Amino acid sequence: QVQLRESGPGLVKPSGTLSLSCTVSGGSITNYYWSWIRQPAGTGLEWLGRVFSTGTTSYNPSLKGRVTMSLDTSKNNFSLRLSSLTAADTAVYYCARDLGRFGELPPKYALGVWGQGIMVTVSS
């Protein structure tokens, strides 16, 4: 049973850079898409972007070039970097894996496995 766990600082300063990692256990990082999603307190979910196991990325344009995602197949983890932070970036951040493996038929387009989430506060 694959499990995901986010790690990183709980408090970051305005204008700084947030770095989060998601460790994958119980399964391989290869041949899947890996996403980051966030949720400000009391509001809905925002998809931030995803990275494929080859390193190919796709980001939410709303983040305006502030986001970078990468992965490390040797460590079986993937990462999020978000720069130029403001209070609006305060949220619970989740990592997630696609339900289906790339190329699997029929395809299964959804986020099937989620981490527990990590609360990140942007404040001086």
Add this chain to the structure above:
Amino acid sequence: EVVLTQSPGTLSLSPGERVTLSCRASQSVSSSYLAWYQQKPGQAPRLLIYGASSRATGIPDRFSGSGSGTDFTLTISRLEPEDFAVYYCQQYGSSPPYSFGQGTKLEIK
């Protein structure tokens, strides 16, 4: 960008009742790309439905999804106490960003 609008925002119902939640897309979405999630307080979302109508592993058959084009629905045939939560739809597979609806909260009447 595809915008998903869920309605209603909040529903107050009793256990045993049947409920239908709506998710409307601002442009046509392939059924393959429409998913539904359940989120309880303090927990991560859990996948219920993918491909508009396929239940994820372990999801009870009282949950069903349907729809096509711009209109999708999630139906819970008979509400159990553990079903009171927030439900989100998401389009995942058309062009990014893979947006979520704003959510529908099911609360106990």
